[in-house]
Amino acid sequence: MMMYKINVDRLPELYAKMAESRALYLPIEKNDQVEFHPWNADACVRLDKLNTAKSAKDLFFPQTENLMKFKMQGKNISIEENRDPVEPFVLFGVRACDVRSFDVLDKVFLADPVDTFYQSRRENGVVISMACHEPEETCFCHAFGIDAADPAGDISCWMVEGTLYWKPLTEKGQALTETVSALMEQAGDQDQAKVEESQKALHAVMEKLPLYDLDLTGFDGDHLLEKFNSEKWAKLSEACLGCGSCTFVCPTCQCYDIRDYDNGHGVQRYRCWDSCMYSDFTMMAHGTPRKTQLEKFRQRFMHKLVYFPSNNDGMYSCVGCGRCLTKCPISMNIVKVIKALGGENHA
């Protein structure tokens, strides 16, 4: 498909055009924090921001969502479906790692039986990705075979010297492109060369990142019990507070809770993000099989690095965005786990 370009000064026009027909979510700064928010003309758009504080998974798998409502009358119960309506939307400025996280979530929510809430959001959302230009020292997407210079999605974008380059990759992306192409110019061979040059420059930067060589060999979905029984978990998990920050900022964590809220006029049942790091995650009337933080900590990383790949053709449930590295209050993270446990089985 053809590549387009638009001067960075004209981006507000592009946003306005897209927002005419649907909600447009962009990395927007509010109260010193950048998150994907709906765009309006006064919004402080931060396309340059590398990682939003929370990932973009919110748009497809919201932090809370209504499932159904119950009316209770004496011994009688009635059920009323009240799912929030899903409208078409555009998600602009997603980095390559977060784009891959949607593939990971798809494996869970689109597997039989399909989660129709998630599915309808995926179908209604157009993902416009943004190539990275200045990756951080906490980035390690390369370990998962992700190219930050060549992000997937429905449309890929590159920012080079004040020009946004725009390339549709899917039919959905092409359809959106047609509604805004009048604002853009077609890119020529020289433009293509500029993009390629910027990609090369990014690759050169990435190769120098401290986590560029992070090695995942040994995490192949096999050796499940050897990894599980490793004595290293005790040391690794020792300082974990069980705060769950890592799971909430993680683009691939998908565990959820289903809860009821009685508002006096009925009972709202909703689902919300949950965390395997919490003590009541597996708590039953007779106790929990994961008694200490060691077991909870181990579950999170075993799931991401061993169990998930074992069930999903080797795909890891981590995309190397690095959010957990910056957010963990005790500076523990998946990289330390990979380094500590990797290579154990092929020494």
Place this chain on the structure above:
Amino acid sequence: MRETMEALIPTIGVVTDVRVDTPDVKTFRVNSLDGGIPFDHMPGQCAMLSIPGVGEAMFSITSSPTNKEYKEFSIKKCGCLTDWLHQMEVGQQITIRGPYGHAFPVDTEFVGKDLLFIAGGIGLAPLHSVINYCRHYRDRYGSIDIVYGSRSKDDLVDYQEILNEWCTEEGINVYLTIDRPQEGWDGHVGFVPNYVKELNFDVNKTAVICGPPIMIKFTLAGLQELGFEKTQVYTTMELRMKCGIGKCGRCNIGDKYVCKDGPVFRCDQLDELPNEY
């Protein structure tokens, strides 16, 4: 298969009978609003029952699939939701969704086999369904032995049905035991795992164990001492569940989800999983 969100949305069931089994176990009969059954199931499968505002949890279906009149659930009072359920009277509506999980292989591996059922306490609940299924299709299976134990005579679930129907049926041997001697009990006294060893069962049987984790562990060890292989022994597990369809993450052990890959497991399959249940 139904789509997920529809799967998370239950139907309404109504309690049509409440039976007091033991001081802390009641059996609830549930019908759909039209008087029929909410769904068909196979022995070993589970269902999510809920009282909106109180909670939703997974319970084994106690009645046999051959019973087309109602579903029964034998439920022990042991927590928030089950306390509420135990206060229910006939006519109370609840929500129900299911069935979930893999059943016992009653139409495949079990066919033609001599069957040995071993239950402890409320562990009889899931086995009740299989036992009555096998009784219904009696000629498909060989001999049937049932070992059932509980703390006391008063804690034996379905005691009347066991005495009046199971014990009187030809080709079925029932062995009951209680943990400690009790007035009015002239049967066996002792723990299930030891009793199973004493009974010295033929090693060609296919065994099914359900009960507290510690009882399962020692009974399995006892069977192995007798010469049983783990491939001949089945059990059914329970962990906390929210969705029932392998997505919410709670019942994940190793690369399995108990709700969809279990709850029935052959004991050799458990060896491949982390010991976290």
